[in-house]
Amino acid sequence: MNILGKYSIAASVALLFMSEVSMAQGNTNVMDQAQPQGAPAGYVNSTWQPSLVPDGIMDRVPHINRVLPWRLPREADVMYSKRVWREIDTRQKQNMPFRWRGDDASGGGMFIEILLDGVKKGKLKAYSTMDDRFTTALTKEQITEMLTGTTDTQRVENPETGEITIKIVHNEFNPDVVTRFRIKEDVVFDRNIGRMVTRIIGLAPLRDIYNEDGSYRATTPMFWMYYPEMRETLAQYEVFNPENDVARMTWDEFFENRYFSSYVIKTSNPLDATLQQMGLSGTDLLYEGQRIQEELFNKEHDMWVY
Numbered sequence: 001m002n003i004l005g006k007y008s009i010a011a012s013v014a015l016l017f018m019s020e021v022s023m024a025q026g027n028t029n030v031m032d033q034a035q036p037q038g039a040p041a042g043y044v045n046s047t048w049q050p051s052l053v054p055d056g057i058m059d060r061v062p063h064i065n066r067v068l069p070w071r072l073p074r075e076a077d078v079m080y081s082k083r084v085w086r087e088i089d090t091r092q093k094q095n096m097p098f099r100w101r102g103d104d105a106s107g108g109g110m111f112i113e114i115l116l117d118g119v120k121k122g123k124l125k126a127y128s129t130m131d132d133r134f135t136t137a138l139t140k141e142q143i144t145e146m147l148t149g150t151t152d153t154q155r156v157e158n159p160e161t162g163e164i165t166i167k168i169v170h171n172e173f174n175p176d177v178v179t180r181f182r183i184k185e186d187v188v189f190d191r192n193i194g195r196m197v198t199r200i201i202g203l204a205p206l207r208d209i210y211n212e213d214g215s216y217r218a219t220t221p222m223f224w225m226y227y228p229e230m231r232e233t234l235a236q237y238e239v240f241n242p243e244n245d246v247a248r249m250t251w252d253e254f255f256e257n258r259y260f261s262s263y264v265i266k267t268s269n270p271l272d273a274t275l276q277q278m279g280l281s282g283t284d285l286l287y288e289g290q291r292i293q294e295e296l297f298n299k300e301h302d303m304w305v306y
Helices: 003-032 093-099 111-120 140-147 227-234 251-256 282-302
Strands: 078-089 150-157 164-171 178-190 195-210 216-221 263-267
Touching (some): 078 093, 078 282, 111 140, 111 227, 178 216, 178 282, 195 227, 227 251, 263 282
Antiparallel strands (some): 078 178, 178 195, 195 216
16 A cells, blocks of 8 residues: 555544544533523523523524614704604514514513513613603612512402402513503704714603403503613614524614604604694594604705705
């Protein structure tokens, strides 16, 4: 056998050995893996059960997303400014990601549970709903009372003796009652870049309240959050993408690119009144909100004429 043949056999043996070692290491990594890869630190839902094995074929690695800082326009460059309040109805098809239950890679909870988890852990600050100017921060006791649910009593009958006893039941907070979110934003025309810029200032989850018979009674805001303080936290959680599971965006990207559907409920006015407080309701309310939306859109084109 010539020397070339010996080198060929040696190379084949070496490749075979390296392949077996690599396969053994790969199997060891799979067996040793106890926590899901790519998951954020901690889950936002205490009842979420993470998978004990790699639930997928991708080798996901933990990562930290950073937000793109806002460029704040100079006051001298702002030629037009309008404050707008909107509401996001999570029951609309485009807003279904707000009701997504999550998975191992996104924290295992709905969007409202991400906010509540951030508040409970001190990562996010909640402000009172007495106004929407973030004047009063809620205390830890107030937040705990809001998030721990309510206490109720039930009459329980003993099936053997027929004796009636009173049982105290603690009702945990149900995230499904949060069906809408209210946002406050500023719309300004920055002549330095020659276009309208929309920035979200605040966000408030709205909770539905029901009567004892289960009928709907009203909707009330839970608390306000200062959006610029939320961005770093929102950037660590993913939004569901129905088209491609690997092409998900973060909640910060979702809001910054305005992938949600919303309708106008108020603009800055002398009475500081919402459209509903001005006497509008039903389709008239929606038409007026759409008119304001088109007015803001056309304003950007009108500014080029000045």
